[in-house]
Amino acid sequence: MSLSEDLKSEENESSSELDLTSPISRAFHVLDVVAGFGGPARFADVQKASPLPKATLSRMLRQLEGEGMLIFDEGSQRYRLGLRLIRLAHAAWESASLVEVARPVIDALAERFGMTVHLACLDAFQVLYLDKRVPRPIIRMFSSPGRIGPAYCTxxxxxxxxxxxxxxxxxxxxxxxxxxxxxxxxxxxxxxxxxxxxxxxxxxxxxxxxxxxxxxxxxxxxxxxxxxxxxxxxxxxxxxxxxxxxxxxxxxxxxxxxxxxxxxxxxxxxx
Amino acid sequence: MSLSEDLKSEENESSSELDLTSPISRAFHVLDVVAGFGGPARFADVQKASPLPKATLSRMLRQLEGEGMLIFDEGSQRYRLGLRLIRLAHAAWESASLVEVARPVIDALAERFGMTVHLACLDAFQVLYLDKRVPRPIIRMFSSPGRIGPAYCTxxxxxxxxxxxxxxxxxxxxxxxxxxxxxxxxxxxxxxxxxxxxxxxxxxxxxxxxxxxxxxxxxxxxxxxxxxxxxxxxxxxxxxxxxxxxxxxxxxxxxxxxxxxxxxxxxxxxx
DNA sequence: ACTTGCAGTTCCATTCAATGGAACTTAGTT
DNA sequence: AACTAAGTTCCATTGAATGGAACTGCAAGT
Incomplete structure (x- = not known):
């Protein structure tokens, strides 16, 4: 547990006044806010964490939902990140240049030493973990998640x-x-x-x-x-x-x- | 290999004329196109796969790069999906409601039967895989990827x-x-x-x-x-x-x- | 060396999507 | 019933985004 759960993002956002002029910046900003909230977020949660005015946020949230980037749960009246993001995610991760080429090397190291192996890169002066191998089989993974397949023949x-x-x-x-x-x-x-x-x-x-x-x-x-x-x-x-x-x-x-x-x-x- | 690599997305995009009016739709559309290309994509590749005019695409690509959603590799003159997407990805996956609660169940099933276990949901009438467990330790995973951590103490x-x-x-x-x-x-x-x-x-x-x-x-x-x-x-x-x-x-x-x-x-x- | 063609960027007048203050609706509370 | 909080809709205004066209840079062809 401690070995794998010690990676919570702790350092504050680089904070410095985001731009938020263009709609696109705003959209991603809203996604970040929802993501940063951890779990499903109510409108008010998002509003508290964002400088955008109510009306703008309201429209933005619904538009993002329409795009499939957010999911609005009627029951709990909360927004969470959408499935489209997971698809993109998968593609992004697969194409992260190091991941692909480092895979066999990481496998070999994990096996040889019987210890946890991490692959990371720097992003905005922080460590962004790209991959991880633990010697025991436990573990969630991301080789399938994000992939899509046909419904009629699976x-x-x-x-x-x-x-x-x-x-x-x-x-x-x-x-x-x-x-x-x-x-x-x-x-x-x-x-x-x-x-x-x-x-x-x-x-x-x-x-x-x-x-x-x-x-x-x-x-x-x-x-x-x-x-x-x-x-x-x-x-x-x-x-x-x-x-x-x-x-x-x-x-x-x-x-x-x-x-x-x-x-x-x-x-x-x-x- | 065949068990884990059989999930390539094969079915065509639901194609039906996307809207692409609002800048936000366009932005995500461009991300999808880049993601769909598989590897790093040149401007022309993106243009071929998108109805957007050159000028618009050019600006859009550079704006997305500025947002950290795309990375432009000077050397190869190609765009690929950015690290910010991986961060969002991680959050999205973590908050995909089923993933969290199903984890222990999936672990137990994989161990009990010694076979591959998949967790999936429906997205746009296709299967979207959310998680997977294989009995042998192989595997890339996504519990760390996307997480960020401090640089000065790791x-x-x-x-x-x-x-x-x-x-x-x-x-x-x-x-x-x-x-x-x-x-x-x-x-x-x-x-x-x-x-x-x-x-x-x-x-x-x-x-x-x-x-x-x-x-x-x-x-x-x-x-x-x-x-x-x-x-x-x-x-x-x-x-x-x-x-x-x-x-x-x-x-x-x-x-x-x-x-x-x-x-x-x-x-x-x-x- | 000159030309042609391709790839991608910049320009700029136009336009329409996005904006946000305020009014309004809905739900929950005292 | 009156009140407060939460969220949505309205609509006149604005400026971000647009895209045709012109421009630049590069590479291959002659």
Missing amino acids: GVGKAMLAFLPDRDREEAIARQSFTRHTPHTLTTPEALRAVLATIRERGFAFDDEEHENTIICVAVPILAPGGAVLGALSVTTTTHVSSLDALAAMAPVLKGAAADIATAARMQMLG | GVGKAMLAFLPDRDREEAIARQSFTRHTPHTLTTPEALRAVLATIRERGFAFDDEEHENTIICVAVPILAPGGAVLGALSVTTTTHVSSLDALAAMAPVLKGAAADIATAARMQMLG
Whole structure:
């Protein structure tokens, strides 16, 4: 814990009067404020931390929400950073010049010494950590987060589609590309609709080599108490080491895990 | 490889005529284009992928660079996503509601089944992966990347400061907060300057419990052939399991690793 | 050496998006 | 019911952003 959690940003913002003339500066400033707040921020929180007038902030926040850079949670009346930012994030991190080339070196060091390895660079006279390797497997990571994938031919995608409200589900189906990736890929809306019905009954989804040969997975949706689709969870393996039957046997555990996450998410909303 | 690398975004952009009226929409659009390009993009690359007129793009790109959202590499005359985005990224990911609460559940599942576990949500009718756990330790991660830390009391920070050009170094020193974190923290510019001189001679830096008690590390700068500071690399441990002497013994290996990274980075620039 | 073409920047008059003070709505409080 | 706080909408004003065109710099072709 201490080894990995000791990196909180502590030093003050370089503060010196930001410009905030152009709308673009203002937009990023607002994002910084929301990000800096740590958790979901109310309008007033943002206002307190920003010199911008109320009217301007109000419009800016809603515009940023429209852009997908912020998410406004109706329930808690709070803004948090949006998914579009995570996508950009991923791309930024991937293209951070050192990250890519340093990866194998960092792996080797971590293994050789059995200790935590950091890669950093300087940004505005502070240390910006770019990568980290710890010897034990613990850990969240960022190789997938930020990536996007097709919904119609992945386990998590189908698990979520299946439990969408009818209206949304049809719109989502209409937006799928139905590109064939493997012989098993579902390539028509009808086929997908049928599979989704099965998933809805069964409560979990498979990916039976639909996206990539030999890759199979079982996935469950994470559903809010009201039934809203929060996300999905999957366990992936290959046909070489396991089978759909074996994966199906895991489904109950996965469902329990999804329920746990939904509960925890609910707690977080209230807390 | 196939299990972790199968997530390239393949489906086309939802394409449908973006608005691009407000400057803010345009700004994010440009970021998306640069991000979508994969690697560093030249002006012409961006122009080809965007309906915006040359003049507008030119200004926009430079403004985004000024904001720190893009980095313009003089050498290759290319734009890539900036470090500010990585900072925001980190905050966005941390605050993605599911990530936090799902973490322990994902850990447990990965361990229990010994298989890859994914957490995803739906974004614009596609799957957006939020987290992933693989049973084996491999892996890049994103718990530190994006975090910022003080330069004057971390190994990587001091390693980089030490090798900055005099002018930059003095400015950087002037910008440090010199907040005391532990009894060992350097709290004056003079003390730091002295230590940096030692580091410059010796070629590597220690963090001798200066940021957090019992945490020690050894760090080396990553220097470009011309001497420019590209970044830094560190190995961290605790006083309970190791010592500065033991860390010092690793310095030559670290230096070699840093040199490898610098070389690889150089290759990448040319290629 | 001269020319042509391409890549990118600067100019500047025009315009429309952004602005912000104030009025207004909504929700919560005494 | 009156009051306070939180947030949104209004609208006349303004200046930031715009983009066509002219300009610069560079590299390849003749």
